[in-house]
Amino acid sequence: MPQYVALSKITKEFTFALAAEGKRVDGRAFDQFRPITIKTRFVKKAEGSAEVHLGHTRVLCGVKLKPGVPYPDAPDAGTMTTSAEMNPLAAPDFEAGPPRPEAIELARVVDRGVRESGLIDFKKLCEKVGETVWTVFIDIHVLDYDGNLFDACSMAALAAVLTAKVPRVQYKIGDKDVPLPLTTTEPPISATVAKIGNSLMIDPNLDEDLVFDARLTVACDVEGNIRAMQKGGSGSFSVDEVRKIIKMGQSGSALIRAAIHEAVAKGEASVGAKPEA
């Protein structure tokens, strides 16, 4: 299987050489995201859903809710679980079977982003203390992998959660479905930066994803505070580079935040030019 991901040496050298000149394989600036399209309420059977195109990367997130039993240490709070499937249709080297470490890391990073943001009001997802609470299932399907799944999946999860409802009628808990209880918190937005040679570039595309020395995902809230981080890859960052990446993340997140809010309100939002088919 890794036979299919083998990137030609020439592509790797080319990507590094370009980076040293301050350029990228697709002509973007180092601080520029690819075009983003977010569509909400894509799957009607799901309580909330969103499809995200980030360049040619495409992911679909569905949110389902089900009554369940609370954890003993939090008898009055709803629960949530996140999974990510890197489906074999998304890339030639993605295989069927139990989630691999890559998919688990992806799901956990997205999970933390939603959970720690305080966006969902879990106390209001309690129907009967110690007995019945709602479990929020966030399931992410990677449909087309062309780099930077972290940011695409985070956006999809946030947009899906923001459009979700509690299916009280289906489970005969009430006579009316209600929107998923949310706090007024503005969620942190994640931005991923790849290090190639000595260059830092936001939103790595596939070639960049396959050759980078290291990547760092930074989630920043609306005040510019840092709310989550995840480093990946076997390379390293200097402290100055980490500071620079945080700045890139802070300025990149405004655009994404606006797109998510627009998609939640209107059903669809696009930023940047649409990618060529």
Place this chain on the structure above:
Amino acid sequence: MAGGNLDIQLIKGGKRNDGRVPNQLRDIKIEAGVLHRADGSAYIEWGGNKVLAAVYGPREAVPRHSQDPNRAVVKARYNMAAFSVDDRKRPGPDRRSQEISKVIGEAFENVILTEEFPRASVDVSMEVLEAEAGTRCAAMTAASVALADAGIPMRGMVAACAAGKINDTVVLDLGKEEDNFGQADLPVGLNIQTGEVVLLQMDGNLSPDQFDEALGMAIEGCRKIYELQRDALYRRYRRDESNGGRA
């Protein structure tokens, strides 16, 4: 199924509960070449079903012991998203999806010219994003377009469609309620060019005459669906003269 529930009225005065006449399909939309990475892909919306299909290959089959020295192997995977149904489905393959993967894979093995690609595999991935009765037929119909989009040589295009029985009437393309409370379900996959049946399953109860009627109706349905498959491929590959003849 198994006899169904005759107390529930599913057809009245020749009209089904969703307004269709007995031999009418639900609305179907097909688009070819929708994914960037896959060698071939297609997306289908069929009633409330949404299915994405992707094809990779022919490529070297791995692990090596799965290779056939004389022909390509066809690996089909039908998978339902956790959020595709009313009650969340646990992710990953269950017995139902493994069975569907197997029969769909065998159907495509029949139409793909596997003998041209010894030791290779043709991998067909079908993801049900939203399900509302008839997902295996929708998945197969989309997969067939994805195979053509990938340029895999085939003896013919496969279109699939189910017929069934509700309130003792034979009807085409069962909807959700009809699937749950009907008396029979007969999914059929047809090689359009040769007229051969490459997928056939059935459950419920049909008299020999009703079976003939249902099979005939399903085959007619497949032929209508083939028109839509062909249109989708035309839309993808028609040359645009105003664009210097490029596709």
